[in-house]
Structures are given as C-alpha cells and as structure tokens.
Amino acid sequence: MFELGRVEEASSDVRELRSGSPPWHVDQAPFPRTPILAxxxxxxxxxxxxxxxxxxxxxxxxxxxxxxxxxxxxxxxxxxxxSTAMLQWEIDTSLSELSDMYGFEKAAGLYRRSFTAMTDLTAFVDALGASCHFTPRSTLYLGSADTGLAGLSAEHALRERAGLPGALLDRGALADTFRMIRPAALLSPGSAEADPxxxxxxxxxxxxxxxxxxxxxxxxxxxxxxxxxxxxxxxxxxxxxxxxxxxxxxxxxxxxxxDNHRTVSSWCIATCPQSPGALWHDRVLIWEAATPYLYARTTDEGRIVLGGEDDDTQDAAEREAATPAKVARLLSKMRELWPAARYDVEYSWSAQFGETDDxxxxxxxxxxxxxxxxxxxxxxxxxxxxxxxxxxxxxxxxxxxxxxxxxxxxxxxxx
Ligand SMILES: Cc1cc2nc3c(=O)[nH]c(=O)nc-3n(C[C@H](O)[C@H](O)[C@H](O)COP(=O)(O)OP(=O)(O)OC[C@H]3O[C@@H](n4cnc5c(N)ncnc54)[C@H](O)[C@@H]3O)c2cc1C
Structure with a gap:
C-alpha cells in the first residue's frame, strides 16, 4: 500500500523544546520513522x-x-x-458561567460528559499498560478575592444539581485540612496527573x-x-x-x-524534590478562581510543578524575555499559598496553547x-x-x- 523508505530511528530527548525545559524525561527506545517516497x-x-x-x-x-x-x-x-498534565474533568469555564451562556441543562451535560471522559481515560490508561506516572487525584479549586464563599457555594450547588461529586470547604475547613488560607474551596474527586x-x-x-x-x-x-x-x-x-x-x-x-479561538502563552516551573512533609495534604491538584489563575501539582519525585500567568504573548522571543518576571510572580503567589516548601527552581519553561470563548x-x-x-x-x-x-x-x-x-x-x- 505504501512505498516506504528505510525506517529511521529518532531519539526521545525532550530538551529541544524551544522556550525552556520541563521535567518530563522519557527513557524509551527510539521511535521508528518512515520516509514516504512516492x-x-x-x-x-x-x-x-x-x-x-x-x-x-x-x-x-x-x-x-x-x-x-x-x-x-x-x-x-x-x-x-x-503540559503540566493536570487531567481534570472540571472545565476552565465554571458551571455557573457555562449555565449563563447555554442554560443549566446543556451546561450540566457538558460537565457530566467531561467527568465521564476522565473516568474513561482512567480506565483506558489502566488498560494501556504504561502507567506514565498516571495517578488519580482530587482537585482543590481555591476561591479568590472575587470569588469567595458565596461564589463557590453557588458553583457547588449547581454541581450537586448536575449530579457531580465534590465538597465545599469554608475558610476554616480549608485551613484545617490543607493549611491554606483562602475564603473557600471546592474539593472534587475524579481527576488525575500523568507525565504527558x-x-x-x-x-x-x-x-x-x-x-x-x-x-x-x-x-x-x-x-x-x-x-x-x-x-x-x-x-x-x-x-x-x-x-x-x-x-x-x-x-x-x-x-x-x-472567531472562537485564540492562542495564549503560559509559564511553568518545577521545583527541586521536596521532603514528604513539605507537600500539601493528599497532593491534590490546585487551581483557582482568579484571572490569571495559578495551577499546581506534585510529581512522583516530589517536585512542585506550578504554572499560570497566562497572557496573549505570541512571539517566542517576547515570551522568553518575560520569563524571569513571570517566574518571580508564580513563586511569590505559591510561597504565599504554601510557605512550607523549598522553592529552588530546577526547571522553567513556557509555551502556547489554544483556548476558546466558552x-x-x-x-x-x-x-x-x-x-x-x-x-x-x-x-x-x-x-x-x-x-x-x-x-x-x-x-x-x-x-x-x-x-x-x-x-x-x-x-x-x-x-
Ligand atoms: C504550559 C502549558 C501547560 C498546560 N497544562 C495543561 C494541563 O495541566 N492539563 C491539560 O489537560 N492540558 C494542559 N495544557 C494543554 C495541553 O498540553 C494541550 O492541549 C495538548 O498538549 C495539545 O496537544 P496536541 O497534540 O493537540 O498539540 P501539540 O502537542 O502542540 O502537537 C501538535 C503537533 O503538530 C505538529 N505540526 C503542526 N503543524 C504541522 C505541519 N504543518 N506539518 C506537520 N506537523 C505539524 C507539531 O510539530 C506538533 O508536534 C497545557 C499547555 C501548555 C502549553
């Protein structure tokens, strides 16, 4: 069927990524590539x-x-x-916002479909036979100055009505369980992390x-x-x-x-491996109800990976030039949220991804x-x-x- 050339081997080194280097190391046999000759x-x-x-x-x-x-x-x-590979069923647009756009029934269906996709993805990776550090995790969606207890209570009520799992934590419960100071948070099971x-x-x-x-x-x-x-x-x-x-x-x-698509840049860092006591409860995936939002997870090696500071920078050189200031802001936000860790940065990188209005x-x-x-x-x-x-x-x-x-x-x- 195909007229094929000699199969060539390509190595799996990730360090050629243009703007910095993420912590994903793939120790794998090289990849066979096949030139198409006709x-x-x-x-x-x-x-x-x-x-x-x-x-x-x-x-x-x-x-x-x-x-x-x-x-x-x-x-x-x-x-x-x-990618930081926080594999979530929660969508960037909250269920409250999506309900305002499309009505509750449709928005709830979209959220339930995303939840089912994560359940199916978990089963799929299990059957794939290559774990790739895939680990089921809960998520902690932190309230902000704009979206405090009232906003997260409303979101939680909609999620419950849609049949989605999760618990609302007020300031006290959040501090007791996670030692984090925010007005409120939503704790939700059913997500995961992996080496992307x-x-x-x-x-x-x-x-x-x-x-x-x-x-x-x-x-x-x-x-x-x-x-x-x-x-x-x-x-x-x-x-x-x-x-x-x-x-x-x-x-x-x-x-x-x-018209419903644009590309944005995001900045990320990975710290040195932390001592076990320096990581937060249950190593949940953290993100927040703020714009731009901070996102954070841990790795098997005990690193903290965090990212955010998204903006519409399109040019790679501009993105790199912005990196020191972006990294400093990420670190300052994370230190405020979680002072218990050592924030020695061993990897920093940035890249673009696409997003839509909804x-x-x-x-x-x-x-x-x-x-x-x-x-x-x-x-x-x-x-x-x-x-x-x-x-x-x-x-x-x-x-x-x-x-x-x-x-x-x-x-x-x-x-
Ligand atoms: C910093 C950052 C953090 C992220 N964090 C998360 C996260 O925590 N969780 C999550 O779920 N998602 C996250 N994402 C998003 C997620 O990584 C992307 O949605 C996903 O990787 C997109 O994969 P893709 O295969 O569609 O695109 P890509 O991985 O970009 O692959 C596209 C491929 O197409 C090739 N290509 C393009 N044009 C051509 C052409 N003309 N001819 C031949 N080849 C071509 C490119 O070389 C490239 O290899 C993050 C993204 C970024 C940038």
Whole structure:
C-alpha cells in the first residue's frame, strides 16, 4: 500500500523544546520513522504527533484503519511536552458561567460528559499498560478575592444539581485540612496527573504496533473533494486518504479559521524534590478562581510543578524575555499559598496553547472542507479533551454521528 523508505530511528530527548525545559524525561527506545517516497494512500492521515494525534491514531488503528501520522518535529514536542498534565474533568469555564451562556441543562451535560471522559481515560490508561506516572487525584479549586464563599457555594450547588461529586470547604475547613488560607474551596474527586510526554509517546507506540506509519515531514498543502482528502509533504509526495485529521496544536492551517479561538502563552516551573512533609495534604491538584489563575501539582519525585500567568504573548522571543518576571510572580503567589516548601527552581519553561470563548474545544468536521476533521483549542484541560476528540473523530471517520458532537463543533456560535 505504501512505498516506504528505510525506517529511521529518532531519539526521545525532550530538551529541544524551544522556550525552556520541563521535567518530563522519557527513557524509551527510539521511535521508528518512515520516509514516504512516492504518492500514497491510506484510510486516515493524522497531522500532528502530539497527544491528540496520538490518541486519534491509537483509536483508529485499534479499529483496524490504516493510518499515517505526519509530524514535522519529533513526536510530542509541541505543547504536549510543555503540559503540566493536570487531567481534570472540571472545565476552565465554571458551571455557573457555562449555565449563563447555554442554560443549566446543556451546561450540566457538558460537565457530566467531561467527568465521564476522565473516568474513561482512567480506565483506558489502566488498560494501556504504561502507567506514565498516571495517578488519580482530587482537585482543590481555591476561591479568590472575587470569588469567595458565596461564589463557590453557588458553583457547588449547581454541581450537586448536575449530579457531580465534590465538597465545599469554608475558610476554616480549608485551613484545617490543607493549611491554606483562602475564603473557600471546592474539593472534587475524579481527576488525575500523568507525565504527558510519556503518555503521548506510549499512545503513538501502541498505534505503530497496530500498523500506523510515522512520517517526519511538514505538511505544506491540503486538498479535498466530496470523496477523499489529500495533503502534500514538504519533501514532495502527496498522501490521499478517506479522511485527514488535523491535530496540529496551536498551529492551525489557514483554511481553518474560527472567531472562537485564540492562542495564549503560559509559564511553568518545577521545583527541586521536596521532603514528604513539605507537600500539601493528599497532593491534590490546585487551581483557582482568579484571572490569571495559578495551577499546581506534585510529581512522583516530589517536585512542585506550578504554572499560570497566562497572557496573549505570541512571539517566542517576547515570551522568553518575560520569563524571569513571570517566574518571580508564580513563586511569590505559591510561597504565599504554601510557605512550607523549598522553592529552588530546577526547571522553567513556557509555551502556547489554544483556548476558546466558552472553554470548550473545537472538535469535528472542518466547515467547507469535506473529509477534513480537526481537534483544537482545549484550554487548561486539553488532555481530557484530546481523549474525547479521539472518540468523536473515530466515530465520524466511521460515519457515526451523535447530536452532542455539535456542542464542540468548529463552527458553533458562542453567546
Ligand atoms: C504550559 C502549558 C501547560 C498546560 N497544562 C495543561 C494541563 O495541566 N492539563 C491539560 O489537560 N492540558 C494542559 N495544557 C494543554 C495541553 O498540553 C494541550 O492541549 C495538548 O498538549 C495539545 O496537544 P496536541 O497534540 O493537540 O498539540 P501539540 O502537542 O502542540 O502537537 C501538535 C503537533 O503538530 C505538529 N505540526 C503542526 N503543524 C504541522 C505541519 N504543518 N506539518 C506537520 N506537523 C505539524 C507539531 O510539530 C506538533 O508536534 C497545557 C499547555 C501548555 C502549553
């Protein structure tokens, strides 16, 4: 079916990430890549070997489709390697805000679907047989000066009405259990943490074992008809397929424009490993009801990973120039919240990700481009939505549609 060249090996070193270095080290066999030497055809071409493309490739090959995955970089070296991988069912947009936008019933359905995606993702990783430091965690959503006890009480009441789990902690309960001083917090089970690069590469490796072909090349053009789609590689050949899946992270092709999408930059650090007593209760994933918000988790090595200070910086040089001030602010906020730790910074990095007005991803058919499917704009809980995208896009490839897919449609209108 494919005219293939010699399989080449690529190493798994993550340190080429442009703006700084995250703490994810992958000690794995090198990745086989296969040059495409002539025009070829397959069932589905996936563009992008980040965690989204890898989830999609795994799902499609497991269902028996022939799949080519194309990435211009080494797999996982886009935003995936930069992710702090707090795998949450809670959406960046609160249930209260989402209810204001779409009404309670729809908003509750969106939250429940995200909760189910996390439950399914947990079972999926368990079956994958590569733990990648995947650890179930609760989340602690901290109130702020703007969203205090009253705001979080209202959010909690809506979540209870939607059938979602969690407890409201007032200032006293939060201080007693977590030794953190804030007006209130929501403690919710059902989330997790993982090493995002390890997970992404293991998904891709599984897809390759199921017959996928990985090509290191840049896609420079796309074409489509009612019956098939095609793309052109920078090295010359074209690949024709039943469907093309775009999973190119924050780099969207020109023909795919959405007013509901923008890219933002986020800054992160990882501290030295802490002594066990210096980490907070139950190592919950921490985020907060503030803008920009701080997010923090721990790693198996006992590091504190924290991030935030998101803004709309687009230029890599500007992002790097801003890093010292961003890191200083992150440290100062975290020290105030959790003074018990040692804040020796061993890693700092920054990267871009896509987000949308309603905090929901863009997943589905590309408007005006038959046979082209895409997944973008996941915001803070990107990886939960990468998993959901793989389920939605696999179904669409197989001609199955569901009414709820429309909630994530690329051309949906937001209030
Ligand atoms: C700092 C930071 C912290 C984050 N924290 C979290 C978190 O805690 N929890 C969470 O769930 N999410 C988090 N996210 C978001 C999450 O990491 C992303 O949603 C997710 O990694 C996106 O994966 P992706 O595969 O879609 O994109 P990417 O990982 O960016 O992969 C896209 C790939 O497409 C390739 N590509 C692009 N254009 C082309 C082309 N023309 N030809 C060939 N290849 C191409 C790129 O080389 C790249 O490898 C965070 C993101 C950042 C940046």
């Amino acid at each position: 025009d070829t055809r397959c069932d589905v071409v996936v563009v992008g070997a980040g965690i989204t493309g890898s989830f999609v490739a795994e799902a499609l090959t497991r269902r028996g489709h022939s799949v080519v995955v194309v990435d211009k970089l080494m797999p996982g070296r886009g935003s995936t390697a930069a 690069l390890c997970l992404s590469l293991n998904l891709l490796r599984t897809a390759l074992l199921h017959g996928a072909v990985l090509v290191e090349d840049e896609v420079v053009a796309y074409d489509w008809t009612e019956g098939s789609a095609a793309l052109t590689l920078a090295s010359g050949p074209t690949i024709e397929a039943g469907h093309v899946v775009l999973a190119t992270g924050y780099e969207m092709p020109d023909f795919l424009r959405s 905090g929901l991803p863009l997943i589905g058919r590309v408007p005006g481009a038959p046979r082209m499917l895409a997944a973008y704009g996941y915001g803070g809980n990107g990886i939960t939505y990468s998993f959901m995208a793989s389920r939605i896009l696999s179904a669409l490839v197989e001609g199955e549609d569901r009414a709820w897919f429309g909630d994530y449609a690329i051309d949906r209108t937001t209030p």
